[in-house]
Amino acid sequence: xxxxxxxxxxxxxxAAVVESAGQRRLRLLSNVxxxxxxxxxxxxxxxxxxxxxxxxxVVLPVIDEALKTAKADxxxxxxxxxxxxxxxxxxxxxxxxxxxxxxxAKDKPLYAVNHVEAHVYASFLTEKADSKQLTDYSLSSEKxxxxxxxxxxxxxxxxxxxxKDHFDYALLGQTKDDAVGxxxxxxxxxxxxxxxxxxxxxxxSQKGDPTSVKFPKAKxxxxxxxxxxxxxxxxxxxxxxxxxxxxxxPSHKLPxxxxxxRKADLAASxxxxxxxxxxxxxxxxxxxxxxxxxxxxxxxxxxxxxRKLASKRVRPTPFYPDIALCTDNAAMIATLGYxxxxxxxxxxxxxxxxxxxxxxx
Numbered sequence: 525x526x527x528x529x530x531x532x533x534x535x536x537x538x539a540a541v542v543e544s545a546g547q548r549r550l551r552l553l554s555n556v557x558x559x560x561x562x563x564x565x566x567x568x569x570x571x572x573x574x575x576x577x578x579x580x581x582v583v584l585p586v587i588d589e590a591l592k593t594a595k596a597d598x599x600x601x602x603x604x605x606x607x608x609x610x611x612x613x614x615x616x617x618x619x620x621x622x623x624x625x626x627x628x629a630k631d632k633p634l635y636a637v638n639h640v641e642a643h644v645y646a647s648f649l650t651e652k653a654d655s656k657q658l659t660d661y662s663l664s665s666e667k668x669x670x671x672x673x674x675x676x677x678x679x680x681x682x683x684x685x686x687x688k689d690h691f692d693y694a695l696l697g698q699t700k701d702d703a704v705g706x707x708x709x710x711x712x713x714x715x716x717x718x719x720x721x722x723x724x725x726x727x728x729s730q731k732g733d734p735t736s737v738k739f740p741k742a743k744x745x746x747x748x749x750x751x752x753x754x755x756x757x758x759x760x761x762x763x764x765x766x767x768x769x770x771x772x773x774p775s776h777k778l779p780x781x782x783x784x785x786r787k788a789d790l791a792a793s794x795x796x797x798x799x800x801x802x803x804x805x806x807x808x809x810x811x812x813x814x815x816x817x818x819x820x821x822x823x824x825x826x827x828x829x830x831r832k833l834a835s836k837r838v839r840p841t842p843f844y845p846d847i848a849l850c851t852d853n854a855a856m857i858a859t860l861g862y863x864x865x866x867x868x869x870x871x872x873x874x875x876x877x878x879x880x881x882x883x884x885x
Contacts, residue, residue: 525865526553526596527603529858530587532619533611533639534680535560535575537582539590540854541601542649542862549667550862551651552658553594555848555855558582565719569709576614583622590854593657598630603871605861608636609883610680616879624874633871635861639852640681640885641693643821644674645863646845646856661846668817668843675806675842677830678822679705679720682750683885684805686813690863695885696809697748704798705824707752711759711794715787716779725791726827732785732792734829737762739797741804748805752798759794766790799830807837818842826850 531538538557545551560578567574591597606623609616620636627634648667652658672687682705683698702710705722712721717728739758742751764773767781782790810818820834820842834842849855865871 525602525862526594526600527605527858527862527865528587528590528601529854529856529861530583530604530606530619530623531639531852531854531857532579532583532615533607533609534615534852535570535578536852537579537586538852538854539587540858541590541594541596542855542858544862545651548866549651550649550859551653552649552661552663552855553596553653554590554655554657555661555853556586556590556593556657557853558586561720568713568719570612572612572614575612576618579615579618583618587622587626593655594653601630601632603633603635603861603865605635605637605857605864607639607642607857608877609639609880611639611881613879613881616881620877620879624877627874633865634874634877635864635869636872636877637857637860637864638883638885639857640676640683642856642860643676643678644672644687644819645859646821646849646853647819647843648859648863649849649855661848663846664843668819670817671813671815672817672819673806673809673813673815674819674821675802676822677704677802677820677824679703679709679722681822681885682752682802684748684809685885686809686815690867697746697750697805699750699752700744701751701753702756704750704752704802705822707756707798708824710756711791714760714763714775714778715782715790717787717791722824722827725795726829728788728791729795729829732788732790734792734796736789737793739793741797741801747808750801750805752801755794755797755801759790763790795827795829799827799833802830803833803837806834810838810840816840820844821850823851
């Protein structure tokens with residue numbers, strides 16, 4: 525079975541092809557991503573209208589490139605999978621309407637996929653085609669075994685879930701305010717670091733001392749829930765203090781008032797507490813639920829400090845998708861679409877499928 529995946533939930537336009545490789549093993553044939561991040565960087569964050577226009581311009585060329593790289597044509601494709609939500613409405617509409625049109629025109633079954641759930645399924649890819657495009661990809665030869673404890677961390681989502689089997693999972697906890705990726709972006713803005721904030725803060729942290737500032741950890745009634753709003757505010761207040769100013773000093777003036785070394789220390793200390801907050805909950809959940817596998821997925825899963833800390837404290841040692849499969853991509857969409865098709869789930873009606881920006885996990 526060959527599955528074409530289409531992903532347009534935010535600012536990446538992506539298409540990928542995966543195929544079954546025996547005994548429910550999956551092989552990645554192509555994974556093409558066209559990002560509009562450079563267009564948003566000047567604004568300090570994603571601008572929905574710009575993202576939607578960019579998707580419209582490149583979605584068909586990206587799909588064509590994915591098919592070409594996979595050495596497949598439409599006769600080879602068995603199923604189409606597309607992100608239904610959550611995400612930006614304008615962005616989702618482009619992907620959903622494109623997938624609907626292709627499903628009708630090419631007479632292919634169509635499966636709607638939850639973007640957040642799909643992040644976990646990036647770890648189910650265990651093989652890759654012998655392709656120049658995939659040379660740098662590193663995939664685990666083993667896939668996670670159920671029950672799976674999954675920590676999903678990105679710019680829009682931070683949650684902990686227990687998967688008993690495919691499509692049978694329980695939400696254990698989630699963020700009560702900012703997602704951890706959003707907190708990285710906001711701290712980067714406070715420190716005058718480039719967007720996107722995750723890579724910028726991680727890079728700045730390499731020159732800083734993660735123990736230089738003792739930032740607080742949020743304490744919530746549910747130990748599996750998260751909160752990063754207070755941590756973000758604590759970074760702001762400490763930055764103002766380091767600059768010799770009080771709480772009324774505008775945050776947009778802080779980058780010029782802080783030295784490079786102080787920015788590095790603030791970045792490292794923030795990253796340390798953010799990662800510890802995530803790993804604390806994950807380690808506690810592994811002790812309580814005793815899963816066979818642990819998966820850390822989503823854009824923030826690319827953070828090497830988080831990976832190092834989790835690998836040291838969490839058992840079993842977590843699965844991490846390849847860096848290219850942590851951020852938004854269509855390979856994870858195609859993979860989840862494959863499992864939905866194999867489970868005999870009824871395809872979605874291509875004449876009625878609607879984008880759902882608030883689709884729940």
